[in-house]
Amino acid sequence: MALDTLTTPAKAVPGPRGLPFVGVGLDFLKDPLGYFDTMVTRYGRVFRLPLGKNSFVFLNDAEHVEQVLRRDFENFGMSEQSEELLRPLLGRSMPVVADHLYWEQLHAMMLPMFTPRMLQQYFGHTLCATQEEVEHLAKHMAGGETISMYEFAREGVFASLIRTLFVRGIDPSEVTTLLEWFGKADEYVNARNLSGASPLIMAIPAVREGKRCLDRIDRRVYELLAFRKANPAETPEDMLDILLSARKADGAALTDVELRDNVVALLFGGQETTPGAITWAFGLLAAHPEKRARMLEEIDRVLEGREPSFQDLAKLEYTEMVLDEAMRLYPAFPFIGRDSLVDTEIGGYPIARGTSLGFVAWTVHRDPRHWPEPDRFIPERHTREEKKTRAKCAYLSFGYGQRRCIGERVGRMEALLMLTMISQRFLLDHAGGRLPDHKVQMSIKPVDGMPMRVRARNQAPDVAPVARPEVVGVP
Numbered sequence: 001m002a003l004d005t006l007t008t009p010a011k012a013v014p015g016p017r018g019l020p021f022v023g024v025g026l027d028f029l030k031d032p033l034g035y036f037d038t039m040v041t042r043y044g045r046v047f048r049l050p051l052g053k054n055s056f057v058f059l060n061d062a063e064h065v066e067q068v069l070r071r072d073f074e075n076f077g078m079s080e081q082s083e084e085l086l087r088p089l090l091g092r093s094m095p096v097v098a099d100h101l102y103w104e105q106l107h108a109m110m111l112p113m114f115t116p117r118m119l120q121q122y123f124g125h126t127l128c129a130t131q132e133e134v135e136h137l138a139k140h141m142a143g144g145e146t147i148s149m150y151e152f153a154r155e156g157v158f159a160s161l162i163r164t165l166f167v168r169g170i171d172p173s174e175v176t177t178l179l180e181w182f183g184k185a186d187e188y189v190n191a192r193n194l195s196g197a198s199p200l201i202m203a204i205p206a207v208r209e210g211k212r213c214l215d216r217i218d219r220r221v222y223e224l225l226a227f228r229k230a231n232p233a234e235t236p237e238d239m240l241d242i243l244l245s246a247r248k249a250d251g252a253a254l255t256d257v258e259l260r261d262n263v264v265a266l267l268f269g270g271q272e273t274t275p276g277a278i279t280w281a282f283g284l285l286a287a288h289p290e291k292r293a294r295m296l297e298e299i300d301r302v303l304e305g306r307e308p309s310f311q312d313l314a315k316l317e318y319t320e321m322v323l324d325e326a327m328r329l330y331p332a333f334p335f336i337g338r339d340s341l342v343d344t345e346i347g348g349y350p351i352a353r354g355t356s357l358g359f360v361a362w363t364v365h366r367d368p369r370h371w372p373e374p375d376r377f378i379p380e381r382h383t384r385e386e387k388k389t390r391a392k393c394a395y396l397s398f399g400y401g402q403r404r405c406i407g408e409r410v411g412r413m414e415a416l417l418m419l420t421m422i423s424q425r426f427l428l429d430h431a432g433g434r435l436p437d438h439k440v441q442m443s444i445k446p447v448d449g450m451p452m453r454v455r456a457r458n459q460a461p462d463v464a465p466v467a468r469p470e471v472v473g474v475p
């Protein structure tokens with residue numbers, strides 16, 4: 001008997017069939033994260049979804065994600081579709097570039113941005129920007145205003161990023177304008193992605209304004225590059241100094257277009273992620289006063305009322321655990337794409353060359369095998385010992401493997417400084433009495449920006465606290 005008649009044919013990846021042309025796109029777009037949860041229950045941790053004219057295989061098991069991100073890294077590239085969709089904003093910059101060899105060059109050029117010496121420099125700038133944010137908060141409190149936590153965090157993070165990227169050539173007063181341009185440009189990129197650049201959608205006034213803002217960002221970045229090339233630093237002071245002095249394998253410097261793409265990508269990478277982490281952390285703390293009390297006790301004990309130093313950050317262990325747990329429940333990027341470069345197999349299913357894959361941090365972070373009582377906010381699960389023993393890809397907030405987030409330490413520093421310095425003086429409570437619902441718009445954001453009230457640490461809440469806050473998804 002021939003051997004091939006004895007082997008069982010490999011089973012196809014399961015999943016819903018969907019409608020012609022749209023697939024399951026309509027249901028998926030209504031609530032992508034809830035849809036993933038339902039699919040895991042129905043089909044298991046590997047499933048295929050037809051979305052529009054494409055079909056994607058989604059991976060929801062830490063073991064399978066590890067195969068893609070680390071063990072068989074060479075067999076999987078960045079998604080060419082995402083690269084194409086994000087090109088107007090991110091060009092061919094490091095986070096999206098699909099070509100392994102080009103990425104390796106960019107990665108080597110960017111690594112010197114994140115040495116301990118540079119991180120110490122960024123710490124100083126971040127501290128100043130955070131101090132200013134804390135003063136803004138004092139004014140909001142004095143005026144009795146409710147703040148949008150997400151917008152507040154975004155402003156603070158962007159101000160820090162601007163200073164770490166461009167110490168010279170840009171005025172901190174430009175932050176508000178740049179932030180507005182980025183917000184509108186994001187809308188343009190979103191609309192372009194969702195509509196496949198339909199001329200009808202591209203003609204909408206808000207979308208055209210977004211495109212104009214993107215052009216303004218480009219002009220400002222090119223002006224800045226010209227200024228900085230004419231006024232080089234003796235020793236690198238910020239991220240742009242490192243990029244300007246970086247050389248490729250053949251000794252060539254980055255072109256202006258490459259510099260622009262990577263500068264915008266660093267701004268985008270930082271402002272689309274850290275604000276969410278800060279927002280959800282404050283939101284979850286407000287809904288869990290006992291965890292907040294534990295964090296405040298640590299901050300007061302370690303800092304004894306003074307400003308944090310660079311070295312102090314490593315001592316704020318529980319505060320960092322709060323941040324980790326907020327990012328577990330609300331990872332900035334709920335799913336991330338890759339393409340299979342070879343015919344292969346994942347979880348017993350055949351994966352053909354060219355298949356679009358997505359690894360879903362949202363469901364991996366709720367896998368009860370790694371996270372008992374996965375919907376509960378339990379910072380205590382992120383002790384240093386637990387981190388060492390848990391499955392490698394059970395926690396994906398910063399990705400994993402070779403293409404793990406290169407800016408993680410900067411993001412963590414900004415978030416920790418905000419959490420610590422705000423909590424030294426203020427308490428933030430939900431204006432709506434509960435943690436808001438979430439939406440996916442590039443990253444996971446609160447639907448309403450998360451309105452919060454600010455009060456001094458020693459001041460009683462001005463509304464009767466809700467005895468057991470109703471917290472959606474987080475009992």
Ligand code: HEM
Binds near residue numbers: 407411412
């Ligand atoms: C809480 C904050 C942050 C989170 C949650 C986050 C998350 C991530 C994730 C998940 C990836 C991997 C994407 C993939 O595998 O395809 C990534 C990559 C990246 N991030 Fe971050 N990030 C954060 C902060 C930052 C900051 C502050 C910067 C810049 C200063 C930055 C710059 C980048 C870059 C350049 C990449 C691409 C790395 C590569 O392709 O090798 N990120 N980030």
